[in-house]
Amino acid sequence: xxxxxxxxxxxxxxxxxxxxxxxxxxxxxxxxxxxxxxxxxxxxxxxxxxxxxxxxxxxxxxxxxxxxxxxxxxxxxxxxxxxxxxxxxxxxxxxxxxxxxxxxxxxxxxxxxxxxxxxxxxxxxxxxxxxxxxxxxxxxxxxxxxxxxxxxxxxxxxxxxxxxxxxxxxxxxxxxxxxxxxxxxxxxxxxxxxxxxxxxxxxxxxxxxxxxxxxxxxxxxxxxxxxxxxxxxxxxxxxxxxxxxxxxxxxxxxxxxxxxxxxxxxxxxxxxxxxxxxxxxxxxxxxxxxxxxxxxxxxxxxxxxxxxxxxxxxxxxxxxxx
Amino acid sequence: xxxxxxxxxxxxxxxxxxxxxxxxxxxxxxxxxxxxxxxxxxxxxxxxxxxxxxxxxxxxxxxxxxxxxxxxxxxxxxxxxxxxxxxxxxxxxxxxxxxxxxxxxxxxxxxxxxxxxxxxxxxxxxxxxxxxxxxxxxxxxxxxxxxxxxxxxxxxxxxxxxxxxxxxxxxxxxxxxxxxxxxxxxxxxxxxxxxxxxxxxxxxxxxxxxxxxxxxxxxxxxxxxxxxxxxxxxxxxxxxxxxxxxxxxxxxxxxxxxxxxxxxxxxxxxxxxxxxxxxxxxxxxxxxxxxxxxxxxxxxxxxxxxxxxxxxxxxxxxxxxx
Numbered sequence: 001x002x003x004x005x006x007x008x009x010x011x012x013x014x015x016x017x018x019x020x021x022x023x024x025x026x027x028x029x030x031x032x033x034x035x036x037x038x039x040x041x042x043x044x045x046x047x048x049x050x051x052x053x054x055x056x057x058x059x060x061x062x063x064x065x066x067x068x069x070x071x072x073x074x075x076x077x078x079x080x081x082x083x084x085x086x087x088x089x090x091x092x093x094x095x096x097x098x099x100x101x102x103x104x105x106x107x108x109x110x111x112x113x114x115x116x117x118x119x120x121x122x123x124x125x126x127x128x129x130x131x132x133x134x135x136x137x138x139x140x141x142x143x144x145x146x147x148x149x150x151x152x153x154x155x156x157x158x159x160x161x162x163x164x165x166x167x168x169x170x171x172x173x174x175x176x177x178x179x180x181x182x183x184x185x186x187x188x189x190x191x192x193x194x195x196x197x198x199x200x201x202x203x204x205x206x207x208x209x210x211x212x213x214x215x216x217x218x219x220x221x222x223x224x225x226x227x228x229x230x231x232x233x234x235x236x237x238x239x240x241x242x243x244x245x246x247x248x249x250x251x252x253x254x255x256x257x258x259x260x261x262x263x264x265x266x267x268x269x270x271x272x273x274x275x276x277x278x279x280x281x282x283x284x285x286x287x288x289x290x291x292x293x294x295x296x297x298x299x300x301x302x303x304x305x306x307x308x309x310x311x312x313x314x315x316x317x318x319x320x321x322x
Numbered sequence: 323x324x325x326x327x328x329x330x331x332x333x334x335x336x337x338x339x340x341x342x343x344x345x346x347x348x349x350x351x352x353x354x355x356x357x358x359x360x361x362x363x364x365x366x367x368x369x370x371x372x373x374x375x376x377x378x379x380x381x382x383x384x385x386x387x388x389x390x391x392x393x394x395x396x397x398x399x400x401x402x403x404x405x406x407x408x409x410x411x412x413x414x415x416x417x418x419x420x421x422x423x424x425x426x427x428x429x430x431x432x433x434x435x436x437x438x439x440x441x442x443x444x445x446x447x448x449x450x451x452x453x454x455x456x457x458x459x460x461x462x463x464x465x466x467x468x469x470x471x472x473x474x475x476x477x478x479x480x481x482x483x484x485x486x487x488x489x490x491x492x493x494x495x496x497x498x499x500x501x502x503x504x505x506x507x508x509x510x511x512x513x514x515x516x517x518x519x520x521x522x523x524x525x526x527x528x529x530x531x532x533x534x535x536x537x538x539x540x541x542x543x544x545x546x547x548x549x550x551x552x553x554x555x556x557x558x559x560x561x562x563x564x565x566x567x568x569x570x571x572x573x574x575x576x577x578x579x580x581x582x583x584x585x586x587x588x589x590x591x592x593x594x595x596x597x598x599x600x601x602x603x604x605x606x607x608x609x610x611x612x613x614x615x616x617x618x619x620x621x622x623x624x625x626x627x628x629x630x631x632x633x634x635x636x637x638x639x640x641x642x643x644x
Binding site: 119124 | 342350352361363368369393396402404406407441446448451467469548
């Protein structure tokens, strides 16, 4: 199979929202009037971000999901993506076919759900590597930035924290989850749901937002740094699934909710006057939104335990270059 | 060094042409009024596209150059780029620093020349992989497409063909070049010059265009396929540097000019009435532009040798998945 056959067979779908899609030296795109373009790139590497034997449909989903999550965190409407992919050399071309068919099915299944069009990319030989650039639209001046948090703002997170990290701890043999608990947590790890609808709903309401890819403390830390603010959060308020809650008496559980990456929930801040509106969004989207603490002027992030004592924090989050 | 330190130190420069650059979940960009966005992604993999010990400054140059070449082929004004990079784990962090400093210097040196702003990306651990998404602007309806070639159009190429392939043949031990010949050819291989100015000058003049990354026959073939046309080209007209010309009596030289990739010259077509204008562009840019043949209605590409006999073609170009 040539590179061009491969692109034609697995990665070419109709792109009615583009002036020109796959097949020339570049795609041609036009943002809607009054909108600006939000652009983000994420690279997923075998062995670093996923196991080499990852199920390809789920990997295709996750490859796009982590990028959609960046659009969600900006309050952007995702529109287009490019996908560059390095595939290992295999002797049996059939294996490639099966893998690509499932991978592209997972990718396009999620793309279709959010109206994202694949408009270009690259395919080449090399250790498995997946690089997506996602492009979305946001009304000029309407993006959710990291830098807008104000003292007194409430801090919110969507969904549950730590499921993905707990699943990883199980897969790495550090803990042993029951089958039903693993099922719950593995969903977060393998099939994260980008909070696109939430990001769109938070336009004009949230003062800042970020997606939690490296762990709550690390990612909230980016908001605090960009906003030059501090935060106080309550450990008991952190939303945990039943499996994670079962580990909250141990360091493992606390690590998972505070520093576990890969959940792709949103962390955002909003003025207390918007509390009811945020709760209304939660009800409308059927997505738990939990107020976990408050932005304060004094820099630094303090986590209080159930007794009201500040927690000693050991690990701030996942950083690729530690 | 954390991921964030690394981005701050090596990959954060001022981005006055962006509404928001590096440092949030996405960059925010606005295309100029009347323009549409041209977007292209290219992935460079160690061992596939460059030698693992490639000099990092030149690699930084080439990583951006191959992407700029796509903008050139569209007649687009390059504006912004994202860079996702996977770096192997090294025990000595100092080696990373030296490599990154040179790589980013090469990248930004070329970026600055064309006013391209790095607005985002990703850094992670993994086998060395460099993925750029480039974004440029082109007046609506003014892009140079592959699909516009008409019967009777002249076929042109810029610069010289086959230098990069000849350098590669030497480096792989298949031929032995003199030091001065290697110098000439290695420039094309290691430091390709994207023909951005040419692409811009050809707006409204060329009927189709593509950059030659996989070899003349393969890339001209894309024009022919997209335009549903054929071509007749004359081997003796193909522009060759002195080193390549020295091999034109052998299969090696013919392979280099017809099927050698990595030159990143432009191949374009234009109505014969535009011949003088094209020559004028060549003079103005001090860049050889050579008329190598003609577009014909009958599909297929025929290359005539010096005696006027059609050449038997063995290898159509570089394809990653052969």
